[in-house]
Each structure stands twice: as structure tokens, then as C-alpha cells.
Amino acid sequence: MRKLRNAAVLLLLAFTAPAQASPEAEAVTCKGADMLAELGASDPTALEKVRQQAAALENTKALLWKVEKSGIAPSYLFGTMHLSDSRITTLSPAVEDALAQSKSLALEVGDLSPDALAAAITTSGADLVYTDGTNLAQKLSKEEFDKVKAVVTASGMPAESAGMLKPWLVGTLLAVSDCERRQVASGTKVLDMQLADKAQAAGIPVTGLETLNQQLAALSSVPENEQIQMLRVSLKNADRTDDLLETMLQLYLKRDMGAAMPFQYWLADQMGVPASAFASFEKSLLVDRNMRMKTAAAPLLDKGGAFIAVGALHLPGKTGLVALLREAGYTVTAVE
Numbered sequence: 001m002r003k004l005r006n007a008a009v010l011l012l013l014a015f016t017a018p019a020q021a022s023p024e025a026e027a028v029t030c031k032g033a034d035m036l037a038e039l040g041a042s043d044p045t046a047l048e049k050v051r052q053q054a055a056a057l058e059n060t061k062a063l064l065w066k067v068e069k070s071g072i073a074p075s076y077l078f079g080t081m082h083l084s085d086s087r088i089t090t091l092s093p094a095v096e097d098a099l100a101q102s103k104s105l106a107l108e109v110g111d112l113s114p115d116a117l118a119a120a121i122t123t124s125g126a127d128l129v130y131t132d133g134t135n136l137a138q139k140l141s142k143e144e145f146d147k148v149k150a151v152v153t154a155s156g157m158p159a160e161s162a163g164m165l166k167p168w169l170v171g172t173l174l175a176v177s178d179c180e181r182r183q184v185a186s187g188t189k190v191l192d193m194q195l196a197d198k199a200q201a202a203g204i205p206v207t208g209l210e211t212l213n214q215q216l217a218a219l220s221s222v223p224e225n226e227q228i229q230m231l232r233v234s235l236k237n238a239d240r241t242d243d244l245l246e247t248m249l250q251l252y253l254k255r256d257m258g259a260a261m262p263f264q265y266w267l268a269d270q271m272g273v274p275a276s277a278f279a280s281f282e283k284s285l286l287v288d289r290n291m292r293m294k295t296a297a298a299p300l301l302d303k304g305g306a307f308i309a310v311g312a313l314h315l316p317g318k319t320g321l322v323a324l325l326r327e328a329g330y331t332v333t334a335v336e
Contacts, residue, residue, distance in 0.1 A: 030085060030179035032246030036263060046266060053262035059322040060258030062334035063312055064095055069330050073304030076102065077321060077332065079312030080195070081252050083180060083245065084188040088252065094336050103305035105199040106297060107192050109215065110208030120212035127220035128169055135163035136170070139228050140235075147235045154178055167227035168219045174234045177241040195309050209296040209310065210289065218284045229277040233268045255336075257312045287319045294324040301330065 040047045054060065063079040076098040081088050091099075099105070121128065130136070137145045148170050149159040155173045162170075184190070189197065196206045237244060251257055261282070265275040293310060300306035308321075315322050325332050 030177060030183060030242060030245065032177075032240075032242030032244070034250045035240070035243050035247040036250070036259065039266070050259055050262040050266055053265070054256065054258035057258040057316050058318060059320055059334075060316040061255050062336060063252070063255060063257075063315075064092075064098065064335040065315070065322055066098075066333045066335050067301055067306075067308075067325055067330050068333070069301070072302060073103075075301050075304060075306040075308065076335070077315065077325070078307065078309045079252075079257065079315045080191045080309050081249065081312060082190050082192060083249065084183045084190045085180075085249060086188075088249065089188075089191050089194050092336060098335070099195065099198060099204075099307050100202065101305065102199075102204055102307035103303070104300050105195060105204050105206045105307045105309065106209050106300055107196060107206065108209055108293070108310050109212055110196075110206050112193065112212075116212060120216060124213050124216040124220075127216040128166055129164040130166065136165060136167065137163045139167070139224075140232070144232065144235050147238050151238065154181075166220060167224065167231040168222060171227070171231045171234045172219070174231075174238055174241065175244075177245055179242055180245065192309060195307075199307075204307075207300070209293040209308070214292070215289075218289055221284045222280045226277050226280050229268075229273045230281065233264075233271055233273055236271055237267060252312060258316055260313060286313060286317075290314055290319055290321055290324060294321060294328065297321075297325075298328065301325075 036047065036050070039050070065077040067075040067077055078095060078098070125131070136148060140148065145162070148165075149162045151170065151173050152162040152165065153159050155176075199206050247263065248260060251259055251263075261278070264278065268275065268277060293308075293314065297306070297308050300308070310321065314320060317323065322332050
């Protein structure tokens with residue numbers, strides 16, 4: 001139990017330390033290369049395969065959707081990215097207007113304060129760290145584990161804690177570049193939190209569609225062998241985190257999020273990891289959570305004037321929120 005509490009403290013430091021940065025910290029602009037543009041130049045056939053897979057996915061060409069039902073004021077569904085880049089956080093007039101008209105804002109999680117994060121980590125420790133004596137070093141090559149220790153250290157935790165962390169958590173740390181950490185350290189908030197600030201300033205109540213504990217449980221529920229395979233893909237591309245983020249950012253700006261998962265499949269294929277390795281991840285993190293978020297959003301939508309803001313990957317596909325809301329009897333129309 002003491003080991004679990006210590007791990008919780010370390011993780012809390014890793015996730016909240018940027019928000020405690022010194023006032024002298026300066027805002028920075030992150031920049032990377034678009035890896036899909038590179039792929040188009042180096043392997044047009046591979047890019048075409050990614051594009052074909054993306055084209056087969058429904059509801060991918062918009063981020064802002066109007067949600068309507070007869071006799072109820074319209075609501076909006078908005079896809080976000082959990083980043084602080086100004087190209088994302090600078091909202092379009094349509095999004096600004098939709099939020100200003102709203103009576104409520106619902107994010108994936110309504111409270112991401114240090115206190116809420118600390119409580120979730122304390123109560124969900126077994127989802128975050130090994131508690132049975134297992135060490136992540138046993139699951140990876142020495143070269144791979146050395147990279148794990150490097151990213152753990154960069155995240156503000158001691159290198160010796162690396163072996164305790166579940167593979168999904170290391171993958172999450174890898175998904176945030178050093179540049180993005182510095183950006184947040186400068187005081188710039190990610191898009192979701194900026195939306196919350198705008199809503200609160202306008203007197204619009206902010207709520208969450210799920211809890212942090214539910215999110216952590218969903219991540220942890222992915223079978224370990226799949227977590228390891230996905231982590232290996234992330235470690236292989238650890239030196240290109242800025243480029244990976246830029247690639248996703250460009251897809252977001254171009255309203256082309258349908259290519260996000262096919263691109264991940266291509267990265268995995270370069271290491272001989274099949275797309276099937278992502279099956280449980282997609283079910284736990286997208287399919288199951290989409291259903292939970294749809295259920296939680298329904299009372300807000302039925303009151304009218306709701307602004308639902310969740311990660312953009314929760315919108316597309318047959319099991320995405322756009323399709324689920326239509327199945328529930330709402331008219332959902334792309335705005336932009």
C-alpha cells in the first residue's frame with residue numbers, strides 16, 4: 001500500500017508539475033513535420049491505403065455539429081484535441097457563437113484540478129502501476145526500457161520509478177512532447193480547459209460526461225499484451241513526438257480525423273504489429289466510452305442549449321457520437 005501511495009505522489013507530480021511552473025516561464029510554439037506529407041513523398045501507395053481506410057469511416061469531415069430535436073433548443077457537439085497549440089485553441093466564429101449561446105458545457109471530465117487528479121490517482125492506483133511485483137523492464141528490451149526511463153525522467157519522475165508504470169501510462173507520457181510540456185508550463189491551457197474557462201467566465205455551468213477513475217479504468221482494461229505492442233510502436237517513434245503531434249494537428253485542422261487511426265495502423269505495420277493489436281484499445285477507449293458519454297449527454301441535450309466538447313476521435317464512425325445521437329432520435333448536422 002505504501003508503494004502505491006508513493007507511486008500516486010510521483011504520478012501526481014508528473015501530471016501537475018507543469019501547472020506549477022515559475023511565472024518566469026515563457027510561452028513557446030511547438031513545431032514538427034507532417035509525417036503523412038512525408039509518407040506521400042516516400043510511399044504514395046501506403047498513403048493511398050491510409051486515405052482509403054479514412055474514406056470508409058463516416059462523419060469525419062466536421063468538428064462542430066448541431067444537435068436538434070423537435071421542441072428543444074439546439075445543442076452542439078464539438079471535437080477537441082487535448083493540446084495547447086494556438087492553432088487549435090483559437091476558436092472559429094461558429095464555435096465561439098455556439099458556446100456563447102449554450103446553457104451548459106459538458107467535457108469528457110469536468111474537474112481536472114490537482115485535487116481531483118490526486119483523488120483519482122489515489123483510488124485508481126492499481127490501474128496505473130504494477131502492484132504484484134511485476135516490472136516493466138521484464139516486458140521490454142534493454143534499449144526499449146532505457147527509452148522508458150528517459151521519458152519518465154522528462155515527465156518529472158525519478159528513473160527508478162519507470163518499472164512500476166503500466167505500459168499504457170508510459171504510452172500516454174510518450175504522446176506528450178517536451179515542447180508541449182513547456183507550453184503548458186508557460187501557463188497555456190489545453191483546448192478543453194480553455195473552453196471551461198470561457199464558459200465559467202460567461203456564467204455557463206461546466207460538467208463532465210465521465211469521471212477520471214472511469215477513464216483510468218478504461219485505459220487499464222486493455223489487455224497487457226496489446227498495451228505492450230502499442231508501447232513498442234510509441235517507443236520506436238519516441239524521437240518524433242513533435243512530428244506525430246503535428247501530424248495529428250494537421251489532420252484536425254483539415255477536418256480529416258478519419259485518417260488518424262489508419263495512420264497509427266501504418267506506424268504499427270512498420271514494426272510488424274497488426275492493426276488487430278488496437279482492437280481492445282478502440283473498444284475500451286472509443287466504443288464503450290462513446291456509449292457512456294452518449295448516455296450522460298442525453299439529459300443535457302434534452303434540456304436544450306448544451307455544448308458537448310469531447311476528443312475529436314469520439315465523433316466519427318458507426319459507433320461514434322454523431323451516429324449514436326442520430327440513433328437516439330436527434331438530428332445531427334455538420335456545421336464546420
